[in-house]
Amino acid sequence: DVKVTQSSRYLVKRTGEKVFLECVQDMDHENMFWYRQDPGLGLRLIYFSYDVKMKEKGDIPEGYSVSREKKERFSLILESASTNQTSMYLCASSSVPSYNSPLHFGNGTRLTVT
Amino acid sequence: QKEVEQDPGPLSVPEGAIVSLNCTYSNSAFQYFMWYRQYSRKGPELLMYTYSSGNKEDGRFTAQVDKSSKYISLFIRDSQPSDSATYLCASFTSGTYKYIFGTGTRLKVLA
Structure with missing residues (x-):
């Protein structure tokens, strides 16, 4: 079974802090993704990476950056946290787009920015 | 118009009922379809x-x-209280990294 592990389930940070969200997958997947999930808005893609050191902006990249130094690890960075970044953050991974490459999600990090 | 539309519910059913969850999509290029709980x-x-x-x-x-x-559907037979969750449908096209999700339908199965 694919396992996607997010390092924190709950985080509380102050406005202006730099925040790191970590994600590790154990299935040697090429692709990794960061989404945020908000009530009524569904899942929105922040960034994704299709290879080590490669990244692409998603639909809402403003205020975020990412890092992928190793294939199994994908980090989301909030450069200067703001209250409108309070949300559930979900990491996901998939193999190279093909018949058998659905997304597999971690359990999420619920971030509160005060 | 959203590419994948889903009724948010909530949908409440008695235990044992057959549940039908539905999505519509607009992009003819979608080839792969997923349901998440x-x-x-x-x-x-x-x-x-x-x-x-x-x-x-x-x-x-x-x-x-x-x-x-x-039209995408998910049917649950003999529904159980443990099926109570939000169900998300999603689609994507081969060769892209763009997975499109519905906003989810909240299901409640009453014991």
Whole structure:
């Protein structure tokens, strides 16, 4: 079974802090993704990476950056946290787009920015 | 218009009922369709994954895709209180990294 592990389930940070969200997958997947999930808005893609050191902006990249130094690890960075970044953050991974490459999600990090 | 539309619910049914969850999509290029189950405060868990049109069955769950009407369905037979969750449908096109999700339907199965 694919396992996607997010390092924190709950985080509380102050406005202006730099925040790191970590994600590790154990299935040697090429692709990794960061989404945020908000009530009524569904899942929105922040960034994704299709290879080590490669990244692409998603639909809402403003205020975020990412890092992928190793294939199994994908980090989301909030450069200067703001209250409108309070949300559930979900990491996901998939193999190279093909018949058998659905997304597999971690359990999420619920971030509160005060 | 959103590329994948889903009624948010909530949908309440008695235990043992057959549940029908539905999505519509607008992009004819979508080839792959997924259903996820998400319990409160957890990440989405992949339930069903289908390619193109037709049915796929797994235990009490059946996924159905009708490409002619751009309609995706998930049927749950003999529903249980443990099926109470939010169900998300999603689609994507081969060769892209763009997975498009519905906003989810909240299901409550009453004991």
